[in-house]
Amino acid sequence: MSDRTSASRWLPLVAFALLAALLAAGVMLSRNPDREALPSPLIGKPAPEFELPVLHEAGRLVSSQELRGEPYLLNVWGSWCPECRTEHPVLTRFAETKRIRVIGYNLTDEHADALRWLEQFGNPYWLVLTDYTGQAAIDWGIYGAPETFLVDAAGIVRWKHVGPMDEATIEQELMPRVEQLEAGG
Template sequence: MRLGAPLRYGLPLLIFAGLAALLWQALGRDPKLVPSPLVGKPAPAFALPSLRDPARVVGTEDMRGRVALLNVWASWCAACRQEHPFLMRLAREGRVSIYGLNYKDRREDALRWLDGLGDPYVWSAHDLEGRVGIDWGVYGVPETFVLDARGIIRYKHVGPLDEKVWRERIAPVLAELSAEAKGAAR
């Protein structure tokens, strides 16, 4: 009993095609992107001194009640400089409120950055030791979290924001959130 020709030649070919497809689709992925287990969960609470006014405590409580972005940034981070003009534009257009988490940065460096390049943030919290960063699963600055009105993390983007990322990733999430809000109001 011998295997028929279709099976003899077809089977290896099929296995090859399957493997090729599997490997091909994985080739386009960025191994640096680690999916966050925090998406869909309440944002880890924090209360930190504000960057501009160390006596003032800012934190997750202030972000409740409306959709917000939390942008993790640092003056030592080159990609943050790259994304900064885009954040300035977002802030100018008032599309969404942007909060900052200044990560492992010296206060004077961070303030010099904001004064020199502009400050797109409602406030920036000063996470000098990076403890809050660990709670938020931060591993590569810049990172941006989308929070809904109830303070739940709905999306996380690792890497600089730009027009393309905004259009393809963030804007759809915001649209979904505003649709949800309308549905709830009705």
């Protein structure tokens, strides 16, 4: 057997190993904790205008104007999002406190998939909006799920969190901001 034949037998294995290494590097980079620290250009500015369908009420549209008057937490989720499952029980416990309206923003899901997901895991949301095409998400600067925005009564974005929220995030980052809004700030 020649050296050339022996080397050609190893070529697919080497190619596979290189591809696996590239995939592993991509996964590690996507889990970078700095991803959650991405600044949002919306902080301190009015929330983008939108008019989106309500998941549970066929034909009903809700606009950003209709949500003003009380602060709300806008939580971006999708049935296709594995981290949303991790976040969901934490978000449910927070929503049960009724400190602030929690609005679900279902991103690019099929209607039936979104309904099935909420039926399976529970619906903590005061209202669930759907963005079937992802078009409104562009204005919000949303690039995936989960992402969460705190919007004050005047419609100003006060906080954004990228990635799944956990108890520490709620206690250390969200609640001080909610308390500030409750105090009129």
